[in-house]
Amino acid sequence: MSVLSGKKILLGISGGIAAYKTASLVRLFIKAGAQVQVVMTPASKDFVTPLTLSTLSKNPVYSSFYNDDDQNEMWNNHVELGLWADYFVVAPATANTLSKMANGICDNLLLATYLSAKCPVYFAPAMDLDMYKHLSTVENFQKLERFTNIIIPAESGELASGLSGEGRMAEPENILAFLENDIASKLPLKGKSILITAGPTHEAIDPVRFIGNHSSGKMGYDIAYEASQMGAQVILISGPSHQKINHHLVNVIKVTSAQEMYDACLENYSNVDVVIAAAAVADYRPKHVASQKIKKNDSTFTIELEKTKDILAVLGEQKKNQFLIGFALETENEIENAKLKIQKKNLDLIVLNSLNDLGAGFGKLTNKVTFIDKNFSVEPKILKTKENVAKDIIEKVKQHFQL
Known part of the structure; x- marks a missing residue:
């Protein structure tokens, strides 16, 4: 049984091509026994559909502060979402979203939820090689880690630009393994x-x-x-x-x-x-x-x-x-x-x-x-x-x- 069994995972998806991998990631979380809710930036819906993620997670997918198709315009409470989660995973975390997270910018539901979360936050960067190495990006990584957020290191490989190098989002299986290993290593009775x-x-x-x-x-x-x-x-x-x-x-x-x-x-x-x-x-x-x-x-x-x-x-x-x-x-x-x-x-x-x-x-x-x-x-x-x-x-x- 995974250490994620019975845990509540909030998955934040930002607008990068790696968003297509999140369908597999949701499925892996569910197979590990976790409950999953998904929050998307508006741009991420160009890469993966809310319907796919809702079907896999068995929960509604949130991407705005209210539902456009709801006559009552029901407010999606970012505070409740942030408090619900045991773990918050932002994957993919684009350069744009990471910069906003690091600097307290709050212009969509995902970022509002991030600023409300009380649980451990993991982020999996996904961007092109030069963006990943840029000093502003490196500084944002350092700032987020000072906030006690945990980076899931990007992998090397073929990138959307056609280049090959570091910046590729970790594969879903590796994200799952990283979470399980990191959580297990911090459990208070480990070794007893x-x-x-x-x-x-x-x-x-x-x-x-x-x-x-x-x-x-x-x-x-x-x-x-x-x-x-x-x-x-x-x-x-x-x-x-x-x-x-x-x-x-x-x-x-x-x-x-x-x-x-x-x-x-x-x-x-x-x-x-x-x-x-x-x-x-x-x-x-x-x-x-x-x-x-x-x-x-x-x-x-x-x-x-x-x-x-x-x-x-x-x-x-x-x-x-x-x-x-x-x-x-x-x-x-x-x-x-x-x-x-x-x-x-x-x-x-x-x-x-x-x-x-x-x-x-x-x-x-x-x-x-x-x-x-x-x-x-x-x-x-x-x-x-x-x-x-x-x-x-x-x-x-x-x-x-x-x-």
Whole structure:
């Protein structure tokens, strides 16, 4: 999965012959999983049609401050467009448009949107060789980079003038690769390795029955996704769950029982920087597992249980430099029990759930948590979607590394 998956890309197209390549660029952004909106200068419509770009992006294409064919003359809000985007890419960026960007000239919708954008801005120059080398152009490049805009270097090759040299807009595939590499290199958790446990465990009674719980695994999977979006290499050890994740930075290890989860955690523990133990691991398992299906003969049936290995406690005992986060699901004396768990298991942070909170617990799309750190600082949070709770948890990881 690309780092652009789920991201919002605003593509600004100015009036150069290289504009014809933007149809391929939009398609590549869409294939990478991004949402795309296009803003064009009026001159760029001579090289590529808004209909083509609208069809490929599945969004309206904007080129003026109002729609000529709208009887109400609806205003196209450049501020909203600028705030919508996670990334703004100007490609092709002609000498004319670059000069206006560098000097604050605002005479079309693209430039007004550029001046309103709060996100990172990338620009891909496209012009003839002499224009590209001209001192005024070089000065504009330098000025835009001082504005923290990021240049996607032009390539060498055949130019529209018939000359051959530097100034050709980077090919769409190279623009995509440049964005992905640049964004990935700046992700706050790049270079960190995080082990996350998720879901329930199933403890076999016989070949067809088990002891389990109602955990869906969603919380752990959401944490894994958020960690990977921040650049971390994630090992997700998952009990039985219908949740899915597809990200090139996430390695999913499927397990069934508490013992299998224990073995997988210990095998990977020494190589990770962070552990987030979100799984609902069974505390007990049947002492004896029947080799054949147990027949329904007697009116009562007794199963002798034995304790499973306490994964979190063992990780706490073996902890060196790892940042260890546990979860606690409580129904009474929540804060006190969570603090005891921090001490007993040598945790750095605990994420407390209470089944007494409406909207929290197993099988819900929302969660209400309280963070308690090893110094017993208590930080209650409001009810949020599990995706947003995952963001809060990963924010704690970033704070630990002071990122």
